[in-house]
Amino acid sequence: MISGHKKIDWAKRFMPLLNLIESEYSQQKPLKDFTVGMSIHLEAKTACLAITLRNLGAKVVITGSNPLSTQDDVAEALKEHEIMVFAKHTKDEDVYFRGIVSVLEQNPDLILDDGADLTITAHTKIPSALKNLKGITEETTTGVRRIKALKSQGKLKIPVIAVNEALMKHLFDNRYGTGQSTWDSVMRNTNLLVSGKTVVVAGYGWCGRGIAFRARGLGARVIVTEIDPIKAIEAIMDGFEVMRMKEAAEHGDFFICATGNTSVISVEEFLRMKNGAVLSNAGHFNVEVDVKALERLATQKFEARENVTGYILPNGKTIFLLAEGRLVNLAAADGHPVEIMDLSFAVQTLSLIYLSQTSLQPEVYPVPAEIDYRVAEMKLKTLGVKIDELSIEQRRYLESF
């Protein structure tokens, strides 16, 4: 059994940007005197982020961002890093909510949020938590949506940086992170061959592209479904077939949803599928595969393998669902690769430093472009890659346009 400390050590080795930021600021300690409240899926990679913030001088108070995603051994290990931890793996929503409250009771100066539970709770239930609060960073699209709703009701009191919009996050996280970790999960949970199979990818956004290209890279034939005609033509030009889900349903061996929408695969499609089809979801919520409809439709349900549920349909065929239709790379594997999270967390850390040094109105802000570029430059540095610089002549030429 590997301990929480070992898990953290492993991740930290492959997070060169967090390490570089720590070393660059080791004298300056820019977060000294700041209390940072964090709510995040508490596992090895996020633990590294907490430790970095601690090493930048912050007092860090942390809880989970989902009652089921906390890894207790990592939480324990984190306590030995002088971090206040209020997180426990639990199915008890109350326990989860008490963690949120406990963090807010520390009156944080900065909040790092993932899904906006800290932010919403502070604004709606614990106003005293706002009094020291100088700024918030929010990792997810979902959290940003909730915060914007707060704003539109005139209730947002604190400036918020929407981290997901940074180029160094969404360009990489979705294509390379989701692309790889989805297939890692599907392969390890099924032991099935991908070569020569037909993979149906629902959605050709950044995630869907990542999944489709990796599927081809593993030897599959790929069919894409879309609702946007421009993206549909991009998929065609990239060499994939495009059709409606109800037709694709007949062809797929594997189905992977990445649309951000609901009921993308439902009863009509289930009934058209081949015996043995394997369904999974790479989108944020477990609504893309219409699991409720599948549960109603099936005449029998059984555990086929760890993380794999079999459903026997009225037509006698059996289809399989991974991870109960939840995000397959997180719910049934280890989530994004370490280095991808390092990119996102470098953006997070620099955004928190920025917020600590800047006074802003209570709005939702994009990540400043200079942070994006600085993270990119740091990444190149840690890779030992040098790129060209514009000469004076070239700069002038560009300006002459």
Add this chain to the structure above:
Amino acid sequence: MISGHKKIDWAKRFMPLLNLIESEYSQQKPLKDFTVGMSIHLEAKTACLAITLRNLGAKVVITGSNPLSTQDDVAEALKEHEIMVFAKHTKDEDVYFRGIVSVLEQNPDLILDDGADLTITAHTKIPSALKNLKGITEETTTGVRRIKALKSQGKLKIPVIAVNEALMKHLFDNRYGTGQSTWDSVMRNTNLLVSGKTVVVAGYGWCGRGIAFRARGLGARVIVTEIDPIKAIEAIMDGFEVMRMKEAAEHGDFFICATGNTSVISVEEFLRMKNGAVLSNAGHFNVEVDVKALERLATQKFEARENVTGYILPNGKTIFLLAEGRLVNLAAADGHPVEIMDLSFAVQTLSLIYLSQTSLQPEVYPVPAEIDYRVAEMKLKTLGVKIDELSIEQRRYLESF
């Protein structure tokens, strides 16, 4: 010898969108009573565009957009389609300019410009040409830059639509059009093997990506050079190597520039190259490879093959330049594939119809989003591809964010 008519016939067969637009508007003739003045590289594909406009009811007056790119047989054939043609393949700039003037003297109601010569000349030299003018579409980035300069000096009198910004143009034209046609040109002009070679691609914008992916698809190892750290990391994550041009210079068998900048490859790089390196340019202007510096540097220059110039360097090595450093797919091959131009020209045609029916202030406008989507939907239709539509439930779900 294939006549201009045959060239046009061939292109027209593979331009389903122009044909669809013609048939949809065959009764309505939306450009009836409009004189459309065109300046464009006059060859088979653009001839099809002119004929489509004619078939939509317009009186079409056309000249070239570069004195060297006019194909005389196509120009002749076009006259038989009841189109006024003032274009001739020539090295005489005066002859070229008289063509521009002749078009303007027809007092066009609409202008379709490629590089902005019609637009600039009308505004600066032939003000009478503005009197009927209701709107302009401009195909290129360069033309838009010139028009914006006019605007910034307060001199723009006519509304202009910047066609290049349409998704259905730049997403496809650059990746799939430039990607294919660049390699078509390099292969046909050299008869050299691409497999196993090292290809250096300067610039990882849409064009550079297209060129890099096609190079890999042909079996090459690809090195990318960039000045933007974010694009550099994208290139790395896509599996390419990234380094500075001066280091890449030592590795490349083929060099292809697609930066939009000047002097991307110059003396320092020439002198580091392997004997037999082949240089070409996929960017708009012939300044990316520093041809002037190469001419000064070389101790000897010779024609090695059609469209291939050999330069013997002071270090005794010989390097080769395709098409004198001009846009290699246009100057030494047939330009973009037909179907790619069909997408762009569908955007052009619908933009002209839009301008004919709308009164706008003299500004530079993007292509209306509905035109982009309509072109995408027409393309799907001509391909026989059906895509999913949002259900009411899904639409509601998306709005609930």
Add this chain to the structure above:
Amino acid sequence: MISGHKKIDWAKRFMPLLNLIESEYSQQKPLKDFTVGMSIHLEAKTACLAITLRNLGAKVVITGSNPLSTQDDVAEALKEHEIMVFAKHTKDEDVYFRGIVSVLEQNPDLILDDGADLTITAHTKIPSALKNLKGITEETTTGVRRIKALKSQGKLKIPVIAVNEALMKHLFDNRYGTGQSTWDSVMRNTNLLVSGKTVVVAGYGWCGRGIAFRARGLGARVIVTEIDPIKAIEAIMDGFEVMRMKEAAEHGDFFICATGNTSVISVEEFLRMKNGAVLSNAGHFNVEVDVKALERLATQKFEARENVTGYILPNGKTIFLLAEGRLVNLAAADGHPVEIMDLSFAVQTLSLIYLSQTSLQPEVYPVPAEIDYRVAEMKLKTLGVKIDELSIEQRRYLESF
């Protein structure tokens, strides 16, 4: 916890060829009255093979082919299928050997061997086991080598079919099976990103090709090392870089050996590697990475993650070894995908039926070509794929050469 029965059920669903053979022979029971002795890695996929042989009428007696690879829950489940099981997960070589002897004591008519322990033991220690024995199939290269040594000493008494040489085994098993399962294992055991990394693949045989193409498909830059100049040039033409291992050592983030040789990566290479390099082996034996030399060289050794050992080198760098240098897909993941084993086991089953019906001299034989083609045709049938057939005219044309 998933039981042995469930594991078998899952595999059996995705083994259409074994199921098809069972159903085709369900009346005929061609192995009726035959006792088949098996020695094989006893897990879900091989259990399906045993059940198929049982369903073809055989009395099946089974033991493991490696003391550590037996899965006890599957072994238990198999007993309920009327199969005699003498296998136990153990580190005790004596226990393992007693299993071998127990199988032989059943006086099998046919032997299905994996590594030749049944064959060698019967010939050298339990001659009575040869008396009923009509034929042997051997799955592995290693086993075939041992049997050929026996033959060269004039001691082979029984005809043997070398299954590995079948096209339907080695063309697929190595490229698609090893290719996928190696990366499945590396990804699940490290949670590291493959995109943008440099992967060094030692050996460009069928396995190495599979690993290299999958690495590229996952977004990596790939370097190949070889000792055969022709294979080296194939790798170059396929777009990979080729260099000596001692140079490649400086570039690799991941190293994967697939050479079939010893000490492919040793002290000189370890000392040139980047900090954090990850080593693994996809070859049959744990000698490709020179683990003994690494153990001696390292100043410290630690468990970094499950299946990952960290070694701190005298130069201060840390490198990681997966699965102690053993076959990474079997020792630290689930081995080949199910469908790949189905192909091999269809060849095995048909070879056993062939042996049961044929009298052969005691030699080592290839799998009869008609079995290879029959398996391929069955696979197409289960996929629902139809292919062209030669017309009389075409057949004549080919003969006219």
Add this chain to the structure above:
Amino acid sequence: MISGHKKIDWAKRFMPLLNLIESEYSQQKPLKDFTVGMSIHLEAKTACLAITLRNLGAKVVITGSNPLSTQDDVAEALKEHEIMVFAKHTKDEDVYFRGIVSVLEQNPDLILDDGADLTITAHTKIPSALKNLKGITEETTTGVRRIKALKSQGKLKIPVIAVNEALMKHLFDNRYGTGQSTWDSVMRNTNLLVSGKTVVVAGYGWCGRGIAFRARGLGARVIVTEIDPIKAIEAIMDGFEVMRMKEAAEHGDFFICATGNTSVISVEEFLRMKNGAVLSNAGHFNVEVDVKALERLATQKFEARENVTGYILPNGKTIFLLAEGRLVNLAAADGHPVEIMDLSFAVQTLSLIYLSQTSLQPEVYPVPAEIDYRVAEMKLKTLGVKIDELSIEQRRYLESF
């Protein structure tokens, strides 16, 4: 207009193996006192081979191997290299045959044949030409077939080396040479987009694989047709779709044959094709697309573009045939890339030297393995690539199997 000399100069620059062989043997002149008679498609690349043989000391006498493939400017240029040339571009079979006879009248010591016209004529019509003849190398499969027929009738008098069987020829020539040059030809002759198109490749041998992988690399969806079930499954596992030609006929935008068989696409398929489908042949003979049947079927035939013939079918659709169904890369483009021919010709040259130094019985021989390896090693040397060598320990390990 580029002269024959320039064409030869260009090719010679990119034939490092011929140049290396020349320089290694520059003192020794191993072909001194040997007259080499050549029959070969006379263009720049083969001219380089002739010059190399001359520079190795041989007296070279050359004619074409097809009346239409001789390039007269290259033939003229060759005369200035002290080579006797009896070749002319002609449609007159008698003129062609006189060239063959003229070469034989020089009483060659060695023959380099391409299609076996020299060999067959010498054996059947000009027996005096055999008297000095020490050996023959034959480049093609077709030529080897004819020579084997001669042998089977007991009439072969001279030892023959079958060059096509060398690994350094057929592994590279077919995959990388045909793969690239077929698409070079299709693109340059049609100016059509490959991205997003459906390409049907008939035959999944080495050529078909090359064509299919390049098609995918250019962005196409690929369908493969086969008659061999094992190859069909390989195509499926490589991610391609497999179906019968009559079904594929409905899907294809481009059809490319590489089967070596006759009437692979005929009336039933023509009538199922989409309007605008483009057919071409990459196989040796112009029988794969059943051109005769197409001519009979079509209601009209027209020249659509250079090298492109349009056929209007009774169903009103038009389909296009490239290069009259002849080998599309040779008949409508420049054949294989230069470097690929350099590999083949290095094998040819070393085989001739071998024949000059060895006395053999009149049989058909494979290329000696040491020549294959030597050519591979020379190629690595000219690329500057170093590979690993077996250590004594490794050599022993391999022998211990």
